[in-house]
Amino acid sequence: MSQxxxxxxxxxxxxxTYFDDGSWDIYIGLLxxxxxxxGLLLTSIQPEALRYxxxxxxxxxxxxxxxxxxxxxxxxxxxxxxxxxxxxxxISKMKFFVFFAVLLTANLVLITAxxxxxxTLSAESQTRSSFPIAVGFFIALIFAGLAYYLDFNRMxxxxxxxxxxxxxxxxxxxxxxxxxxxxxxVIIGLIYLSRFIKTYPKPDxxxxxxx
Amino acid sequence: xxxxxxxQNRKPHEQINKLIHEPARLIILTxxxxxxxxxxxxxxxxxxxxMANLSAHLGKLEAAGIVSIQKSFKGxxxxxxxxxxEDGRAIFREYRSMIEKVFDxxxx
Numbered sequence: 620m621s622q623x624x625x626x627x628x629x630x631x632x633x634x635x636t637y638f639d640d641g642s643w644d645i646y647i648g649l650l651x652x653x654x655x656x657x658g659l660l661l662t663s664i665q666p667e668a669l670r671y672x673x674x675x676x677x678x679x680x681x682x683x684x685x686x687x688x689x690x691x692x693x694x695x696x697x698x699x700x701x702x703x704x705x706x707x708x709x710i711s712k713m714k715f716f717v718f719f720a721v722l723l724t725a726n727l728v729l730i731t732a733x734x735x736x737x738x739t740l741s742a743e744s745q746t747r748s749s750f751p752i753a754v755g756f757f758i759a760l761i762f763a764g765l766a767y768y769l770d771f772n773r774m775x776x777x778x779x780x781x782x783x784x785x786x787x788x789x790x791x792x793x794x795x796x797x798x799x800x801x802x803x804x805v806i807i808g809l810i811y812l813s814r815f816i817k818t819y820p821k822p823d824x825x826x827x828x829x830x
Numbered sequence: 831x832x833x834x835x836x837x838q839n840r841k842p843h844e845q846i847n848k849l850i851h852e853p854a855r856l857i858i859l860t861x862x863x864x865x866x867x868x869x870x871x872x873x874x875x876x877x878x879x880x881m882a883n884l885s886a887h888l889g890k891l892e893a894a895g896i897v898s899i900q901k902s903f904k905g906x907x908x909x910x911x912x913x914x915x916e917d918g919r920a921i922f923r924e925y926r927s928m929i930e931k932v933f934d935x936x937x938x
Contacts, residue, residue, distance in 0.1 A: 630864040633876060698872025699911075700865050822871055 631770060634702060638771050640693045640815045642685040644808030647777055649681045651784065651801025658794030692812070696819035713768030720761040727754055731789070748790060755786030777804060846932070849894055850925045854879060855887050859914065862897065863922050867913035888912060896921055 657674050664670040731750045759782025766774030777800075784800040787793075850856055854877070861876045862868065868876075873884055891897040896918035900911045914922065 626860070626864050629860065633861075633864070695871070697875055698869045700868040700872045702865055704866070819875065822874065 630703060630706070633700070634706060634770060636697065637693065638769075638773070639811055639818075640688060640697075641808035641811030642688040642693065643771060644773065644777075644804050644811060645688070646681065646685040646808075647774075647781075648801040648804030648806075648808060649684060650678065651781070651797040652805065653677045653681055655794045655796075655798035655801070658788075658797070688812075692816070695821055696815070709768055709770075713765065716764055716768060717761075720764065724754075724758060724761060727757055751786045751789030754789065755782040755784075758782055758785050773807070780804070846928050847921060847925050849890065849896075850921065852887075854883065855891060858884070858887055858891065859896070859918070859922050862912065862914040863919065867900075867911045869909065869911050873912060891918070 657677065664673060731754050734750055759778045762778030762781055763775055766772065766778060780800040780803075784796040787796040850859060857877045858873060858879075861873060870881065870884065873879075873888075874881060877884065879887070888897060888899060892899050896914065898913050898915045898918075900913070902909050902911075
């Protein structure tokens with residue numbers, strides 16, 4: 620029993636090494652910063668379709684960051700591994716979870732938008748604050764679930780920060796809280812990245828393929 | 831005496847697979863047991879062995895039919911992945927139970 624526990628611990632330790640490159644931290648941080656930049660600077664872009672096009676383009680470009688980091692920084696230093704079936708099942712569960720969570724969140728955000736734009740409902744201060752808190756809490760729960768399935772402990776803190784940023788953005792109608800939440804994540808990610816590069820120097824090219 | 835009876839009469843420590851019992855190979859197999867497959871760099875990182883050392887041990891494990899080594903190309907670069915095959919997994923599990931028996935036999 621203790622042996623199998625040790626093997627599980629070893630597997631978890633090996634899996635978690637892949638979060639030591641800081642790519643997730645940088646990715647989530649950049650997404651939040653982009654939200655602020657978009658909210659503050661790009662709202663003047665006309666027509667509206669172009670504005671949303673720019674927003675989507677930004678999100679797409681940011682999505683490349685962790686992939687490029689893993690391809691050019693992590694994989695050459697740490698190697699590639701296909702984890703156990705149990706781990707794969709956990710990741711599949713996470714995908715289901717994310718799918719349903721996104722559907723639920725979209726509904727919740729829609730309901731919140733409808734409520735906040737309704738003059739009679741939004742006039743009540745309780746409604747104005749309780750809906751953003753509910754949305755923030757719900758989104759924080761989603762990220763906490765993601766952290767659980769990914770076995771990525773730092774993301775529990777990020778979940779709380781993201782939830783708080785969403786709530787305060789909705790209450791104060793100012794997207795700067797995304798930047799406040801995202802900037803430390805990028806810094807933490809960069810610290811992890813520099814530590815990762817120092818800990819795992821790139822092996823000699825000759826050794827890369829093991830032939 | 832029949833060979834089966836002989837094997838049953840042997841003490842657990844005498845039945846330990848000596849090929850696996852070597853520390854470096856044991857580390858390699860432990861790391862391969864908990865994943866589906868891995869490449870050379872990954873095993874080097876996890877075991878702390880040099881490429882030459884790793885290759886030598888993997889060669890012995892492959893010859894014993896415990897690990898499978900798949901060679902392919904990624905673009906123009908050769909790429910090698912290593913996995914523990916079904917026989918290898920069974921041998922590793924047997925090794926674990928033998929080791930447990932060895933220590934179970936020790937007095938408190």
